Amino acid sequence: MGLVVKKPGVLTTIQDSGRIGYMGSGFAPSGVMDRRAFIIANLLVENDPNTCAIEFALAGPTLRFTTSTFIAITGGDFSPTIDGEPVPMYSALMVKRGSILHFATPRTGAYGYVAIAGGSVRVPEVMGSRSTSLKLGIGGWHGRSLQMGDYLPFMTKNLDFLPNLGSHRIEYDATYGFGNEETIVRVVPGPQEDMFTERGVETFYSQPYEATAKCDRMGYRLDGPEIETKHGSDIISDGIAFGAIQVPSHGRPIIMLADRQTTGGYAKIGTIASVDIPKLVQCRPGSKIRFAPITVQEAQALYREEYKYFKGLAKIVRRPCADGISPRRTARRLKPILEEQARRNQAEKLWIDRS
16 A cells, blocks of 8 residues: 555655764765755644655656545645646645646746655665665665656555544745745855955855756755855865855855765855755745845744744644544444434334444
């Protein structure tokens, strides 16, 4: 019981929050590009926030489900349909056995996510994570992106009821600012900001940059004004954080992302605040990006606010609602009550359907 890949889409992989604790041994963390969309998708189907999900970029897959379950679709708007009928995003959706989930090209964003209720797909855990590392060939589904004909089994064989289903939906996430002419990304300055001239730093924060076609899970290359250095940008290689902004000798920034190398030898002018990385990765080639400096304390406050939002969302999707009761469970509970009432009234019990 699971799903069959009819069309693989582009860079369709299994990802969770990443492989933590192995960068010192040369293993990149991998994990989802858009952490916000990933966590929300899992919350909508009542999974653990770190349950692995299906991630795809720029062109979504076509999937056929061989068992009934519930899913949630988040991230960019890829115009999803189930059996040819449009379905809403940011909502728990039931898919029946034999249903086909299809995605078109994105109207907004670049990355999409599908979370599957009941623990998602059954893939082995490698070094504490089920994330696919395409460079290393480990994790996920045989260490690679999904291909046509792949069959992915589910952790839960069949799921035909989700409590309080009517509450498992939220308004489309406006955090990304889809439709804006420019995307504002907040940056914590450093750690090698002193290697750049005042003019170079001013250029970085005052001028727009454009996402190029050289964008993937490893990093985003941006095009725009040259960022001036004092004596070049080469350094002794040191660690690379998620969202670190390297500036090579050509003076244009490269933003390091999920499948980044563990160390790098170019000066880093800053690091993107973790809450703004989802906005960045949803920028398609040609998008305009501006950088705004913030302090470490401000970045931490933003992270705490996001954490509170997720905690609040977990409560919202579990609110009691009209369709929150399982018909089968209700029938099982009512049957003995009605039979006892019939006996007391010495009535015929033929009106109770025993089939």
